[in-house]
Amino acid sequence: MTDHAHDLAALREATDRLLTATAKIDDAALAEPSRLPGWSRGHVVAHLSRNADALVNVLRGLPMYADSETRDRDIERDASRPRAEQQADLTATAARFVEAASDPADWSRTVTLRNGVTDSASRVPFRRRVEVELHHVDLNVGYELEDLPDEFVAREIDFLAERFGGHPDVVSTGLADDTGRLWTTGGGAEGGPVAVRGTAAELVGWLSGRRDGAALTVEGGTLPALPPL
Incomplete structure (x- = not known):
């Protein structure tokens, strides 16, 4: 059974690890390639920020993204921003998601994600944790799959x-x-x-x-x- 409170606490810890790592990336390193084909580290960070906002939309019953083209365009737009701006955005959007996921709600309700995929609202914090943990690895800054929590x-x-x-x-x-x-x-x-x-x-x-x-x-x-x- 999904434990919404546990997942939210684990997400906070994963986010803290991510933010500590991205705070050490300078502008030059942010522009270097990530482990994802065609994406710089800046693209990965921008995606994480926009994903947090998108999952807030999901919890509020709104479309996750307006459409795939808007999603891709927003990531491309934000990827080349200075490190300080990227870090501030990542920090703020992560906090907004945790706030939205901490509000009292019917966590058994069904929500709609990207491409019409549906899931229980209670699983959305874990889905965000997947984004944070795996994309932390994708940044290629010393956090590896072997460093991920076993659970x-x-x-x-x-x-x-x-x-x-x-x-x-x-x-x-x-x-x-x-x-x-x-x-x-x-x-x-x-x-x-x-x-x-x-x-x-x-x-x-x-x-x-x-x-x-x-x-x-x-x-x-x-x-x-x-x-x-």
Whole structure:
């Protein structure tokens, strides 16, 4: 069961780590490439700010973004701003989201996210935490997948395994980390089952498209090619 209060507290901690890291990035470093193809670190920070505002919209029953073109344009517009302006925006928008997510509300209600995806309002703080934690890694400033809290990694593997469950392009796949935790995914394509084993960090890196899976052990076939998120 989703624990909204726990997720909000964990989000605050993740955000504090992120803000401490971005405060150390100067203007030149902000303009350098991130780990996301085609995006500078400035693009990642701008996206995080705009995502916070978008999720406030979700909690208020408004469209997450006006449209994809507006989302992309706003990120591009904000990516080249000076570091001080980016940091102030990131700090303010993060605080606005926490404030909105702390208001008394019916957290069992269904909300609509991007591209018509729906979810329980209670899961929105965790969705924001995913953005903060994984994009912190994408900044390439010394925070790695191995540094992510174990509880977060396990839950993100849960989420991604569920997302690819039954996907028509993914064969039946069993996942296991080095502590013995198990997940299943895929199953919509012919073939398999395939067994994929590795550390939780390597598994979440592969599932989220941040690592190529070369460090994983595969039995029963080849490592499935996952569709983009």
